[in-house]
Amino acid sequence: MSAPTDLTATQQIAAVRAGEMTSAELVDAHLARCEDDRWNSYLALNADAARARAREIDAMADKPPLAGVPIAVKDALVTRDLVTTSGSRMLEGFRPLYTATCVARLEEAGAIVVGKTNMDEFAMGSSTENSAYGPTLNPWDTGRVPGGSSGGSASAVAARQAPWSLGSDTGGSIRQPAALCGIVGMKPTYGAVSRYGLIAFASSLDQVGPFARTVADAALLLSYIEGRDPMDSTCVGLREPVCVPTATDLSGVRIGVVEELMGEGTDDGVRAAVREALDRAEHLGATLVPVELPNSRHGLSTYYILAPAECSANLARFDGIRYGHSSADTDNLTEHYERTRAEGFGAEVKRRIMLGTFALASGYYDAYYGQAQRVRTRIAEDFDRAFESVDLIASPTSPSVAFPLASRTDDPMHMYLSDTCTIPISLAGLPSVSIPCGLDAGMPVGLQLSGPAFSENRLFDAAHALEAAIGFDTAPPALEAAA
Amino acid sequence: MSARAYEAVIGIEIHAQLLTNTKMFCGCALSFGDEPNVHTCPVCLAHPGALPVTNAEAVRLAIIAGHALGCEIPERSTFHRKNYFYPDLPKAYQISQFDEPICGPGRFRYLTEGGEKELGITRAHLEEDAAKLIHVGGDGRRAGAEQSIVDFNRGGTPLLEIVTEPELSDAADAAAFLRQLRLTLVQLGITDGNMEQGSMRADANISIRPAGSTGLGTKTELKNMNSFTFIERGIQAEIARQTAILEAGGTITQETLHYDPVTGEIHSLRSKEEAHDYRYFPEPDLVSVAPDRAWVEELRASLPESPVDRRRRWVADSGLSFEDAEVLAETRELGDYFERVAAVAPAKSAANWVRGELRAQLRERGQEPWESNVTPAALGEIIAMAEAREVSMPNAKAVLAELIANGGDPRAIVEAKGLGAISDEGELEALVDRLIADNPAQVQQLRDGKDKVIGFFVGQAMKATQGRADPGRVGELLRERVRE
Amino acid sequence: MPRVIDADVVRHVARLSRLALTDDEVETMRAELSGILDHVDQIQSLDLAGVAPTTHVIHLENVLRTDEPRPSLSPEEALREAPRVAAGGFSVGRMG
Numbered sequence A: 001m002s003a004p005t006d007l008t009a010t011q012q013i014a015a016v017r018a019g020e021m022t023s024a025e026l027v028d029a030h031l032a033r034c035e036d037d038r039w040n041s042y043l044a045l046n047a048d049a050a051r052a053r054a055r056e057i058d059a060m061a062d063k064p065p066l067a068g069v070p071i072a073v074k075d076a077l078v079t080r081d082l083v084t085t086s087g088s089r090m091l092e093g094f095r096p097l098y099t100a101t102c103v104a105r106l107e108e109a110g111a112i113v114v115g116k117t118n119m120d121e122f123a124m125g126s127s128t129e130n131s132a133y134g135p136t137l138n139p140w141d142t143g144r145v146p147g148g149s150s151g152g153s154a155s156a157v158a159a160r161q162a163p164w165s166l167g168s169d170t171g172g173s174i175r176q177p178a179a180l181c182g183i184v185g186m187k188p189t190y191g192a193v194s195r196y197g198l199i200a201f202a203s204s205l206d207q208v209g210p211f212a213r214t215v216a217d218a219a220l221l222l223s224y225i226e227g228r229d230p231m232d233s234t235c236v237g238l239r240e241p242v243c244v245p246t247a248t249d250l251s252g253v254r255i256g257v258v259e260e261l262m263g264e265g266t267d268d269g270v271r272a273a274v275r276e277a278l279d280r281a282e283h284l285g286a287t288l289v290p291v292e293l294p295n296s297r298h299g300l301s302t303y304y305i306l307a308p309a310e311c312s313a314n315l316a317r318f319d320g321i322r323y324g325h326s327s328a329d330t331d332n333l334t335e336h337y338e339r340t341r342a343e344g345f346g347a348e349v350k351r352r353i354m355l356g357t358f359a360l361a362s363g364y365y366d367a368y369y370g371q372a373q374r375v376r377t378r379i380a381e382d383f384d385r386a387f388e389s390v391d392l393i394a395s396p397t398s399p400s401v402a403f404p405l406a407s408r409t410d411d412p413m414h415m416y417l418s419d420t421c422t423i424p425i426s427l428a429g430l431p432s433v434s435i436p437c438g439l440d441a442g443m444p445v446g447l448q449l450s451g452p453a454f455s456e457n458r459l460f461d462a463a464h465a466l467e468a469a470i471g472f473d474t475a476p477p478a479l480e481a482a483a
Numbered sequence B: 001m002s003a004r005a006y007e008a009v010i011g012i013e014i015h016a017q018l019l020t021n022t023k024m025f026c027g028c029a030l031s032f033g034d035e036p037n038v039h040t041c042p043v044c045l046a047h048p049g050a051l052p053v054t055n056a057e058a059v060r061l062a063i064i065a066g067h068a069l070g071c072e073i074p075e076r077s078t079f080h081r082k083n084y085f086y087p088d089l090p091k092a093y094q095i096s097q098f099d100e101p102i103c104g105p106g107r108f109r110y111l112t113e114g115g116e117k118e119l120g121i122t123r124a125h126l127e128e129d130a131a132k133l134i135h136v137g138g139d140g141r142r143a144g145a146e147q148s149i150v151d152f153n154r155g156g157t158p159l160l161e162i163v164t165e166p167e168l169s170d171a172a173d174a175a176a177f178l179r180q181l182r183l184t185l186v187q188l189g190i191t192d193g194n195m196e197q198g199s200m201r202a203d204a205n206i207s208i209r210p211a212g213s214t215g216l217g218t219k220t221e222l223k224n225m226n227s228f229t230f231i232e233r234g235i236q237a238e239i240a241r242q243t244a245i246l247e248a249g250g251t252i253t254q255e256t257l258h259y260d261p262v263t264g265e266i267h268s269l270r271s272k273e274e275a276h277d278y279r280y281f282p283e284p285d286l287v288s289v290a291p292d293r294a295w296v297e298e299l300r301a302s303l304p305e306s307p308v309d310r311r312r313r314w315v316a317d318s319g320l321s322f323e324d325a326e327v328l329a330e331t332r333e334l335g336d337y338f339e340r341v342a343a344v345a346p347a348k349s350a351a352n353w354v355r356g357e358l359r360a361q362l363r364e365r366g367q368e369p370w371e372s373n374v375t376p377a378a379l380g381e382i383i384a385m386a387e388a389r390e391v392s393m394p395n396a397k398a399v400l401a402e403l404i405a406n407g408g409d410p411r412a413i414v415e416a417k418g419l420g421a422i423s424d425e426g427e428l429e430a431l432v433d434r435l436i437a438d439n440p441a442q443v444q445q446l447r448d449g450k451d452k453v454i455g456f457f458v459g460q461a462m463k464a465t466q467g468r469a470d471p472g473r474v475g476e477l478l479r480e481r482v483r484e
Numbered sequence C: 001m002p003r004v005i006d007a008d009v010v011r012h013v014a015r016l017s018r019l020a021l022t023d024d025e026v027e028t029m030r031a032e033l034s035g036i037l038d039h040v041d042q043i044q045s046l047d048l049a050g051v052a053p054t055t056h057v058i059h060l061e062n063v064l065r066t067d068e069p070r071p072s073l074s075p076e077e078a079l080r081e082a083p084r085v086a087a088g089g090f091s092v093g094r095m096g
């Protein structure tokens, strides 16, 4: 039998239920890998509480559905009494007073949080290099970034430090790191999962979603976190329960291919791997249809107005009065605010706050924020039109594979371009999954499949069928070598 | 130029805390005067990840208020974030409303001794109140304090902000409008209207312009006045200040001011921070409110008569004086009580008795009429007996006192205590004859035309009959007999 | 729409954002913001008259909460993470 950490979450649950393994064994095996954290996946471990909970579950005759299987949680989700920083100096040592709804649901179902994962500060970034606590390294090549902002949640799953994890996606922060780390990452329809307890970056875009090594695990995880929440007015849940996917072919499925994302700006190796995956889709019975999303090329501009604008307000609460970093001994209020925030926030966060404040300021609102909201309407309409003739839309998840550490940190705009493929879908609020579809120079490539709002089940089915056909090995060779 | 050469243009903004059980966007209970920070949660402390959820009751109360203000209730209403940093605002934005308020334009009619007037309502919108800042050390003000402390109990209390058109020109009208607006909202259970505790606050925007002109002068904002008297005086003082500046050839600066009721002076609330740029944008954490139209109409239809309408009706239909009507409309209960008395007794007498004798006698007990032993029917009975001269006025008051003390039926009390007026003319005549015989000196004075002395005889008559004599009839008989 | 990001605009926006910036940071920020705005300015030229702005991607309305009290935090809990506490409240220090 393989090592417990190589098992998928579904297999781990089955093993516990069959009495072949205990929750304590699973938790210990994963914690051992977490404690030897060569990738800086974790910001905090929940070792004692996790072990205690595992013993509790092992003592139960009637086990909860998730049977004491470990999970890693992005540090953007608050966990009661467990230090939560959102990757920021601003929240160093902050112990939340409550637990995010999605995490609480998982805990209730018998999942055990082993730790909180590293991320770009306040989820702003595409490489996890913006963490105040050092970058996360890609388990496929520790000289490269894992993507971001949920880089720690992606690397933890790729490096077998957890069978699955939670991330959050605003403009691609689950899908892009999933692609770069060779695992499955899924952003649900906006409103499917409660945002209560997700430290807000851009409220109208933020969604919590699963990372896993299989599509089936991702679907299973989503089934436990989706659903209405009286604490989140924008959360409606899915319209039908999530089914664990079983499809083995794609007959009758029309897949729209975004040619704009398959041309210039996308690396050749990425394009080749995605083409090959699309060929397999055709062999499985899918019809490929070229689709145009003419306004999507404005996605990046629209996103970099709307998201910073919302973040400028969302991050205004960090004022050093009720919690978090506070500048010592200031003489007046303005100085207190300005120094507290200058000391607590990193460069990228400041840049986005400035950008967003500018976009909302008197005299600029209509030209920037107002205009961006209108482009957003147009982008969403493009998708509506496309979905009249196709069931799913396919594209690369990221125009390139994982890039070397520090290669883009000096050029914000270059970094932002990492998200061109994922942003339009976020702006339209649509469900989207990234599955590994091949390698480019030894690094994983992600295929992004997106569907109409609330089409999660169809999306999982297609991703599952393709996953089997592709047969990607999610174990990073570097990991074997290091082990 | 004389002061009369200018006219004032005044608009009012009212903030009323809504009488809900919980805060605007979280489940914390509302409170006043509790220990600091006992009514907080992650939402109203703006902890990371917390989200607002709109209180349905606040929406309901706002719509009722809108109806009472004659406002349109738009199909759709949305929330915006109003961004500014201050320690009493934990998110550093206030959730408020901007271009789509819960209540659209309306008109509110109010009564003055000079006649009925009307003031345009621009809008009324929902928002959340700020927390309370306590300045420790120094003289309790922000400047010079050793430190300031925040108590979040009040933070997030639902507020309705009502904005009027700048259509007032007179401080007294502004106060009359505000009094009647307050009463209307209080009687509908929308707010407790307690200005001293700050559950209702008013700001006035004031400018002046040459009489008869139509342009608008530079306006100042007079902040947070906590009584109607202060509002009236504050506005007067600000009009006088602006007039003096213009007459001296100066110009008015747009600024926020504070009226000090103790000194009667106006101070500038200068802030060291630059002018605000609130960067309003739609609140992405909340969805729009689109109240069901049938429900909106139902709320409008079930609106009880407003205190202003009541007063107007009492004056027009029942002949009450302006003042009687004003006093009786003060609370819904008092008005209801009066109306029940007036149903069985003449309205003017009912008004006199309720306002006067009844309230005077109850005051010692700290009771309100509707809480007392005196049912409206019983008071009506007393009034009827007094008006029919079946009991004298002093005895009518005595019956009332007995009712207050022990309850009962007025007629039974009159019976039992023998307080009924002497209806036998012969008995009264005999009494008068006896008084004439016993008091020759006073009789002589009466003959000499000193009418005042009648009071002496009436007093004697009341004494002799334990108040059962009809004082009027005693006087008449006395005159007849003496002049014979 | 003419747009000039000069140091004064950067300082004004930094003040609105309550971020202390050194002169060097002002210059870096000016350059970076200008670079980003050069890119995002492409949407300025789109004619979107009559297009409704999107605030929410899913159509939802009237999500309301019944007016029932929920338990509040104890003051100890509420103040637990506060950097400075005095007299049962969150201390702001000297406001000046």
Ligand SMILES: [Zn+2]
Binding pocket: B023, B026, B027, B028, B039, B040, B041, B042, B043, B044, B045, B156
């Ligand atoms: Zn609360």
